[in-house]
Each structure stands twice: as structure tokens, then as C-alpha cells.
Amino acid sequence: MKWLLEFWRSSIGGKVTMAVTGLLLFLFVLMHMLGNLQFLAGPATINAYAEFLHSKPALLWVARIGLLVIFAVHVRTGIRLATQNKAARPVGYAVDATLRADWASKSMLLTGLTTLAFVVYHLAHFTLGWVHSRDHNSNNVHAMMKHSFGHPGIAIVYVAAQVLLFFHLRHGIRSLAQTLGLNHGRYTPMVAILSLLLAAAIAGGNILITLSVLLGIV
Numbered sequence: 700m701k702w703l704l705e706f707w708r709s710s711i712g713g714k715v716t717m718a719v720t721g722l723l724l725f726l727f728v729l730m731h732m733l734g735n736l737q738f739l740a741g742p743a744t745i746n747a748y749a750e751f752l753h754s755k756p757a758l759l760w761v762a763r764i765g766l767l768v769i770f771a772v773h774v775r776t777g778i779r780l781a782t783q784n785k786a787a788r789p790v791g792y793a794v795d796a797t798l799r800a801d802w803a804s805k806s807m808l809l810t811g812l813t814t815l816a817f818v819v820y821h822l823a824h825f826t827l828g829w830v831h832s833r834d835h836n837s838n839n840v841h842a843m844m845k846h847s848f849g850h851p852g853i854a855i856v857y858v859a860a861q862v863l864l865f866f867h868l869r870h871g872i873r874s875l876a877q878t879l880g881l882n883h884g885r886y887t888p889m890v891a892i893l894s895l896l897l898a899a900a901i902a903g904g905n906i907l908i909t910l911s912v913l914l915g916i917v
């Protein structure tokens with residue numbers, strides 16, 4: 700256990716932790732978006748899917764706790780690495796050496812923390828019914844989504860969160876590929892295109908669901 704903690708505390712251990720937990724979270728958001736797209740197929744399809752997910756409570760709780768631990772480790776390690784990077788270079792360069800790094804790479808902490816805030820809000824909304832409780836209905840997920848995204852304020856928060864998630868995922872996928880060894884010159888352009896497409900598919904799929912209601916298509 701001690702070696703694991705020491706590995707996690709090291710700089711390379713921190714990067715590997717971010718890559719592995721980031722990959723697992725990426726797989727979750729991809730599966731979640733694909734599952735949610737069933738909303739567009741109508742109430743019977745998405746409600747049957749939600750019922751299926753809730754039909755094995757023991758399994759659901761193992762998955763929920765696993766996801767929570769992975770998410771907590773990802774956030775904690777990310778904050779630590781960002782703080783260490785800042786401490787290593789407390790005074791900014793006279794000429795910004797990271798000029799070539801784009802906005803997404805420089806803003807990983809910001810887009811990560813906004814995603815964390817979104818997830819807290821999202822759980823309070825759809826899972827716990829603590830906010831917008833009049834719309835909460837875990838027995839009819841289709842009605843819950845339709846009523847919620849019919850409010851422009853809620854829809855705008857969801858769309859804005861997906862735009863920030865897009866930037867976080869695009870840079871995150873590129874970084875994790877590099878940390879996990881896919882940084883060969885031949886693969887780099889391919890990884891850049893793939894990370895753009897995957898991040899756009901996840902954010903775009905979620906935005907499509909939200910706008911389909913807001914624009915009155917569903």
C-alpha cells in the first residue's frame with residue numbers, strides 16, 4: 700500500500716493516475732451519452748433503459764461507488780499536479796513559453812472544476828431531485844428530461860457545461876494517449892483528430908438531446 704501511495708505522489712505516478720482514471724471516466728461519459736440518445740427514440744425506449752439500469756440495485760451501487768472513487772481520485776490528483784506545476788514556476792515567463800499550447804491545454808483545471816460543478820448540479824437534479832424537484836420523476840425519465848430541458852435556463856446550463864466538457868475531453872484524450880505511450884510522431888496527428896472527434900461526439904450528442912427539447916423537436 701505504501702509503494703502505491705509513493706507512486707501516486709511522484710510526478711509520473713500522478714500523470715499515470717490521471718491517464719487511467721481519465722480513460723475510465725471517458726468510457727463512462729461515452730456510454731452515458733449513447734444511453735441517453737435513446738431519449739430521441741421516445742418514452743418507451745429510454746424508460747425501459749432506465750428501468751434496466753435500476754433493476755439490479757447491488758450492481759448499480761457497486762458501479763456508483765466505483766465511479767465516485769475514480770472521479771474523486773481524478774479530481775484530487777489533478778488539483779495536486781496543477782498546484783505542483785504552479786509552484787515549480789511561481790513567476791510567469793517574460794515571454795509566455797506555452798504560447799503554442801492552446802486554450803484547452805492551459806485551462807484543464809478550470810474546465811475540470813466546471814465539469815465537477817456540473818456533475819454535482821446534475822446529480823442534485825436528475826438523480827436526487829434536490830433542485831428543480833417539480834420536474835423530478837425517476838419512474839419516467841423521458842418526462843423528467845423533457846420537462847427539464849423545456850426551461851431555457853436549465854437547457855443553457857447543460858449546453859454550456861457540454862462546451863466546457865468538450866475542451867476538457869479533447870485535451871484529456873490527447874494527454875492520456877501520450878502518457879500511455881502513444882506519443883510516436885506517426886500517431887500524434889491521428890490522436891489529435893480522434894480526440895477532437897470523440898470529444899465532439901460526446902458533447903454534441905448531449906447538446907443534441909438538450910436542444911431537441913428546447914427547440915420543440917421532441
Ligand code: HEM
Nearest residue numbers: 728731735749763818821825826837840857905906908909
Ligand atoms: C445533456 C446531457 C446529459 C443528460 C441528458 C443526462 C441524463 C441523465 C439522467 C436522466 C440521469 C438519471 C438516470 C436515472 O435516474 O435513471 C443521469 C445520471 C447521471 N449522469 Fe447524466 N446526463 C447528461 C450528461 C452527463 C455528463 C456530462 C456527466 C458526467 C460528466 C453525467 C454524469 C451522470 C452521473 C454520474 C449520473 C448518476 C448515475 C447514477 O444514478 O448512478 N451526465 N444523467
